[in-house]
Amino acid sequence: MTTQQLITDIQSRGLRLADVDASVPSRRGGAGPSDHKAVTIDGHTVMVPVHTHSAATSPYLINTVEIDGTATLFQDGVDIARISLPGAPKFYQRQTADGTPYWKIAQLHGRDVLATTVLQTCVRYNKRETSCQFCAIGESLKADRTIKRKSPAQLAEVAKAAVELDGVRHMVMTTGTPNFTDRGAEVLCESAAAVRAAVDLPIQAQCEPPDDPIWFQRLHDAGVDSLGMHLEAVTPAVRARIMPGKAEVSIEQYLMAFADAVAVFGRGQVTTYILAGLGDTPEAILSMCNTLIDLGVYPFVVPFVPNANTPLEHHSAPNAAFMRSILQPLGAMLSTADLRSRDIKAGCGRCGACSTLSKYES
Numbered sequence: 200m201t202t203q204q205l206i207t208d209i210q211s212r213g214l215r216l217a218d219v220d221a222s223v224p225s226r227r228g229g230a231g232p233s234d235h236k237a238v239t240i241d242g243h244t245v246m247v248p249v250h251t252h253s254a255a256t257s258p259y260l261i262n263t264v265e266i267d268g269t270a271t272l273f274q275d276g277v278d279i280a281r282i283s284l285p286g287a288p289k290f291y292q293r294q295t296a297d298g299t300p301y302w303k304i305a306q307l308h309g310r311d312v313l314a315t316t317v318l319q320t321c322v323r324y325n326k327r328e329t330s331c332q333f334c335a336i337g338e339s340l341k342a343d344r345t346i347k348r349k350s351p352a353q354l355a356e357v358a359k360a361a362v363e364l365d366g367v368r369h370m371v372m373t374t375g376t377p378n379f380t381d382r383g384a385e386v387l388c389e390s391a392a393a394v395r396a397a398v399d400l401p402i403q404a405q406c407e408p409p410d411d412p413i414w415f416q417r418l419h420d421a422g423v424d425s426l427g428m429h430l431e432a433v434t435p436a437v438r439a440r441i442m443p444g445k446a447e448v449s450i451e452q453y454l455m456a457f458a459d460a461v462a463v464f465g466r467g468q469v470t471t472y473i474l475a476g477l478g479d480t481p482e483a484i485l486s487m488c489n490t491l492i493d494l495g496v497y498p499f500v501v502p503f504v505p506n507a508n509t510p511l512e513h514h515s516a517p518n519a520a521f522m523r524s525i526l527q528p529l530g531a532m533l534s535t536a537d538l539r540s541r542d543i544k545a546g547c548g549r550c551g552a553c554s555t556l557s558k559y560e561s
């Protein structure tokens with residue numbers, strides 16, 4: 200099996216860890232994909248599910264992690280590779296003057312990304328008839344692993360430390376949706392401006408499409424380098440079933456917002472997250488990706504990971520063959536269009552740890 204195939208398979212099936220908190224504690228709950236742990240396989244740092252139901256029955260297993268973070272990866276009991284689990288970043292040891300640990304304000308993702316959820320609440324979350332069925336934004340808050348609102352000053356303080364102590368190279372700022380007007384853009388503007396005043400760190404902001412395209416310029420002026428607006432699913436019926444509230448913002452509205460955002464941020468600096476495995480066919484996903492690429496948007500297709508304590512926790516993850524049937528042609532489409540993950544200034548598409556997509560872009 201090639202490294203690319205191994206990573207695709209392990210991201211689909213998950214990883215069993217004899218000690219789930221070996222090395223740095225893993226992400227549980229939170230906005231978007233979670234219940235992951237960072238693992239470095241053959242030089243590639245990727246996020247793999249470790250707390251999901253499918254991970255509990257995965258053929259991939261690590262028994263012990265050595266003091267230097269390395270471990271033997273077993274598949275069905277056979278030793279197949281030496282891998283490593285990154286240690287805790289140094290900034291996790293610090294806290295703010297009011298006693299809030301830095302790790303509750305922002306977390307290290309992948310190898311060199313600082314990630315935060317600025318508002319850990321969402322207007323859609325508390326009612327299951329409107330919440331996104333895959334989302335666990337309230338879980339980490341309930342478990343006291345984060346705080347409800349990260350202030351601009353807190354974000355600036357943590358970002359500066361993460362750059363100075365751990366060499367992080369870009370930052371992802373996502374947010375729960377606070378209202379049906381700017382949909383989080385305002386809070387992202389304040390946060391980005393504070394971080395950029397403190398440290399030179401490329402930022403990707405992530406929110407739903409704001410009601411007024413003026414917000415794209417405001418985000419850019421605040422220091423945001425790239426923007427993520429996440430479709431999650433591409434077929435209207437799948438969107439209505441999986442994300443009944445967010446689906447009220449139609450695909451047409453997303454496409455208009457993408458065009459407006461590309462005009463401000465530039466071709467290849469606007470991205471969207473598409474979760475494969477929720478019911479969209481590979482053909483539907485590839486057709487939407489074609490439209491997005493024509494608009495200059497980078498479609499970051501990732502395997503759906505069923506998070507614990509969500510309505511989809513028992514939903515199966517897509518298998519590796521399904522993921523390959525999308526990622527292989529999509530990688531070729533991106534190469535032909537010269538839209539590449541390495542050219543994205545900041546964010547999930549550049550990080551790439553949640554999908555093997557960038558490994559197909561050659």
Ligand code: SF4
Nearest residue numbers: 308309547550552553
């Ligand atoms: S791809 Fe995005 S969500 Fe995944 S680890 Fe990287 S920054 Fe985090």
